Amino acid sequence: MSTSPNIAVQFKNVTKTFGEARVLNNVSFHIEHGQVLCLLGRSGTGKSVTLKIMMALMCPDSGEVWVDQENVVGRSENDLSLVRKKLGYLFQDAALFDSYTLYENLALPLRRHTRKSKSEMDDTIRRALSSVGLGSDGAKYPSALSGGMRKRAGLARAIVLEPKILLADEPSSGLDLITAAEIDELLLRFKEQHGTAMIVVTHDVHGARRIADRIAVLDKGELVAFGSVEEVARSENDVARRLITV
Amino acid sequence: MPNAADELEQAMLWLGRVFEFVGKVGVFGARVIIDAVQPPFEFDQVSRQLAEVGNKSIALIVVSGFALGAVMTLHTRNTLVTFGAAAMIPAVQAVSFFVEIGPLVAGLLLAGRVGSGIGAVLSNMRASEQIDAIESLSIDSFKFLVIPRVLACVIALPFLTLFMDFAGLLGGFLSEALTSHISFQLYLSRAFDTLQWSNFVAPTLKTTVFGFIIGCVSAYFGYTTDKGAKGVGEAATNSVVISSLFIIVADVLLIKCIFFLFPDTAI
Numbered sequence: 001m002s003t004s005p006n007i008a009v010q011f012k013n014v015t016k017t018f019g020e021a022r023v024l025n026n027v028s029f030h031i032e033h034g035q036v037l038c039l040l041g042r043s044g045t046g047k048s049v050t051l052k053i054m055m056a057l058m059c060p061d062s063g064e065v066w067v068d069q070e071n072v073v074g075r076s077e078n079d080l081s082l083v084r085k086k087l088g089y090l091f092q093d094a095a096l097f098d099s100y101t102l103y104e105n106l107a108l109p110l111r112r113h114t115r116k117s118k119s120e121m122d123d124t125i126r127r128a129l130s131s132v133g134l135g136s137d138g139a140k141y142p143s144a145l146s147g148g149m150r151k152r153a154g155l156a157r158a159i160v161l162e163p164k165i166l167l168a169d170e171p172s173s174g175l176d177l178i179t180a181a182e183i184d185e186l187l188l189r190f191k192e193q194h195g196t197a198m199i200v201v202t203h204d205v206h207g208a209r210r211i212a213d214r215i216a217v218l219d220k221g222e223l224v225a226f227g228s229v230e231e232v233a234r235s236e237n238d239v240a241r242r243l244i245t246v
Numbered sequence: 247m248p249n250a251a252d253e254l255e256q257a258m259l260w261l262g263r264v265f266e267f268v269g270k271v272g273v274f275g276a277r278v279i280i281d282a283v284q285p286p287f288e289f290d291q292v293s294r295q296l297a298e299v300g301n302k303s304i305a306l307i308v309v310s311g312f313a314l315g316a317v318m319t320l321h322t323r324n325t326l327v328t329f330g331a332a333a334m335i336p337a338v339q340a341v342s343f344f345v346e347i348g349p350l351v352a353g354l355l356l357a358g359r360v361g362s363g364i365g366a367v368l369s370n371m372r373a374s375e376q377i378d379a380i381e382s383l384s385i386d387s388f389k390f391l392v393i394p395r396v397l398a399c400v401i402a403l404p405f406l407t408l409f410m411d412f413a414g415l416l417g418g419f420l421s422e423a424l425t426s427h428i429s430f431q432l433y434l435s436r437a438f439d440t441l442q443w444s445n446f447v448a449p450t451l452k453t454t455v456f457g458f459i460i461g462c463v464s465a466y467f468g469y470t471t472d473k474g475a476k477g478v479g480e481a482a483t484n485s486v487v488i489s490s491l492f493i494i495v496a497d498v499l500l501i502k503c504i505f506f507l508f509p510d511t512a513i
Binding site: 052055057077081082084085087088089091092093095096097098108109112113157 | 370371374375376378379380381382383384385386
């Protein structure tokens with residue numbers, strides 16, 4: 001069984017446990033291409049795990065996870081490698097490779113997955129870095145960057161292959177309000193330019209209100225609310241209502 | 247007070263954990279061998295790691311070998327002179343270094359310098375999600391991170407051993423020359439007089455096994471850790487301790503193999 005071509009990511013009855021702790025319990029939702037879904041919830045409610053399951057970095061105990069019409073559960077590493085090429089992932093702490101410069105961080109996926117010449121690659125990297133305001137920082141190592149710059153560099157690496165779906169794990173955490181708003185702007189601009197679907201895990205409700213087409217609220221491993229900002233604000237679930245109206 | 251049955255149970259549990267660990271490292275090593283011969287090959291990464299493992303270890307190896315050579319000559323000289331065998335000093339030095347001291351000490355030094363580095367770097371990459379980031383870029387993190395490091399250790403260690411052997415001979419010569427004013431040519435001639443190719447080739451090549459042990463054990467601790475930042479220190483320490491231990495145990499087995507394959511080398 002497949003999913004509609006419009007659907008970018010779909011969770012069907014996904015359950016994930018770590019030892020005794022059930023982190024996700026029968027979670028189902030979907031997001032269409034070109035939409036932004038913000039995942040909200042208190043700490044430890046399974047938001048980052050949800051992203052890692054989408055990226056097939058973790059395997060759920062049960063359920064189906066469809067990414068661009070392909071079920072990623074139970075697939076071989078070779079198959080997963082093909083699916084992951086459709087995805088970009090901005091990690092919580094950017095996860096830039098310490099021993100590589102920013103240029104090399106971005107060049108790695110390009111060398112692996114494209115046949116670009118050196119000059120084309122240079123051009124692509126320069127554009128990606130410029131789009132996040134780091135056009136002149138390609139020669140710097142991650143250790144020389146501030147928290148906000150690292151986040152932006154992580155975003156540049158996540159989008160350098162122009163993925164169909166972008167996953168972002170707390171893109172504004174640890175940043176001041178202005179830098180957080182800049183990151184939101186970058187995400188929106190990328191969505192508008194490329195029609196990319198985005199799943200954004202965040203605690204920043206104001207940011208979520210700004211960028212989200214859909215909001216999903218997780219609480220104790222359960223999906224307690226899903227819909228537009230207004231729909232979640234009218235939710236019968238107390239946690240969801242309080243989260244979105246903070 | 248624990249009784250004998252409790253102590254036996256504890257000992258059996260400990261033994262079980264040891265076998266479990268050895269089994270896990272063995273499976274990890276088998277995966278290294280299988281993946282190393284399958285494309286894609288990470289030549290760029292191997293060359294980066296060779297520079298890290300090889301080039302940056304040369305100074306440590308040469309200085310250590312030189313000092314060890316000088317000290318060994320100082321220690322053996324008195325004994326050999328007592329028995330009227332002062333002329334044997336270069337030969338004793340050469341055989342000691344080429345057959346055992348060079349390979350073993352080079353292996354242990356590399357386990358200390360490189361093993362801790364591999365364990366710390368990989369565990370830090372695991373803790374900071376860099377390994378997940380590599381996977382998210384559709385790159386096999388095992389082939390990208392583990393195999394180049396193991397290969398670099400396997401390739402570099404025999405060459406580093408040669409550096410240690412010759413640095414040890416040089417240290418021994420200088421130590422001896424200061425006392426007996428022996429010429430360098432005479433020293434070399436006496437050093438290599440009794441040395442056979444089998445004394446030199448097999449012990450040097452056995453360090454490829456030491457390199458494999460250092461690479462696999464250190465990468466195992468670093469790559470498989472799940473303890474976050476706390477795991478970084480643990481991985482670094484365990485990498486050095488366990489790979490050094492494995493090297494010494496493997497040395498015993500390899501020497502038996504060498505004696506079996508080259509009976510003439512059993513001096």
